[in-house]
Amino acid sequence: MAAYRKGPVILFILLLQLTGANALELQPIDSPAIGHSAQPHLATAVDGRLVLSWLEHTDGLATLKFSQYSNNQWHPGNTIASGRDWFVNWADFPSVTPIKDKLWAAHWLHKRPGGKYAYDVAIALSNDNGASWSSPITPHTDGTATEHGFVSLFPWQNAVGALWLDGRNMTEAGHAGADGKPVEESGMTLRSAIITADGKLDHPQVADGLVCDCCQTDIALLPDGPVAIYRNRTPEEIRDIQVTRSVNGQWQKPVTLGTDNWHIAGCPVNGPAISAQGETIAAAWFTGAAEQPRVRLVFSDNAGSSFGQVIDIDDQSPVGRVDVELLPNGDAAVLWACTHDSAQAICLKRVGNGNRHGPTRKLEGIGQFGGFPQLAKQGDNLILAWSESQGEISMVKTAILPVSSL
Secondary structure, eight states: OHHHHHHHHHHHHHHHHHTTTTOEEOEEEOOSOOSSEEEEEEEEOTTSOEEEEEEEEETTEEEEEEEEEETTEEOOOEEEEEESSBOOOSSSOOEEEEEETTEEEEEEEEEOTTSTTOEEEEEEEESSTTSSOOOOBOSOOOOOSSOEEEEEEEEETTEEEEEEEEOTTSOTTSOTTTTSSOHHHHSEEEEEEEEOTTSOEEEEEEEEEEEOSSOOOEEEEETTEEEEEEEBOOTTOBOOEEEEEEETTEEOOOEEETTOOOBOSSOOOOOOEEEEETTEEEEEEEEOGGGOOEEEEEEESSTTSSOOOOEEEEOSSOOEEEEEEEOTTSOEEEEEEEEETTEEEEEEEEEETTTEEOOOEEEETOOSEEEEEEEEEETTEEEEEEEEEETTEEEEEEEEEEGGGO
């Protein structure tokens, strides 16, 4: 009887693979973004509120908008600010983040005179759940015509924490070391500051004195403070992923994840992502070390004091652009841009701590997308946001996916 059953079972598995059983059908949610929209960002508050932000572009005018999610739908979009001098690009996108109680923060980038890549960070605060917003505040006070961006906003010491890449040590051309100085003296830095609810700057710090020039940063919250993830850079041009914890308000010595030893002379524009739940951390990233593109994942069960075995999520020519969310049972959902049937797609995978892999699932119903897909957790569901092109028009789209479907 067992021998008789084996053949049909194998045939059934093959048929499932051929018919795309590992694909996932998303449940579309009507997007609050209208017109020409792009650069979506999802943020989840400590109390579980989910906020989507995006940019709309009309005749050279950039407008930052946001919407809250409840009852399985997005509220109508609200405008925070607009400008014609904003620095807008596909990789360094604005954000809107609920901080605590009624305190929210939003950020965007605006150009400044003095160089092609000279731009500053602008942060606005709201003390009424996003109903009204302050005039913009710049968290860096160096006044240099250099790059400042790739911001992560988060709750910190009962105020707004801001972490960003800061190019004040870089040359006007934007290339570290081009002025004859050693790379470690003229490269991109990782800096932070606290912004109080009344808009005062406090506690400026250098988290890392030399980092990759244009990879996204990310932050997760542990019981005793934030943990930051970013792509580091050494004078020898090794660009691997590091994390640093804040203990008693001070960033600690960074820890390298995976030791990929990726030697690359330019920024790959492919930042990491991090998620925390209690003292459990999941960190995901892309590497092209040894000419082998991979998406990787690692867990920590002790708030980042140590990390477990690195898990390769995808080594079949992934594009990267990762996001990650810890699920209620401690598994991680990893989202990334993948290669499927020789075409670019978005993939999702559920991975358990201890190297327990689910199948790689291609997300169906997504057209030609750009930028960095976003992933957030809402109860027993995952919410996704991405920017999709239809001809020359870009639109932010959103969808829901039950965790049970993974």
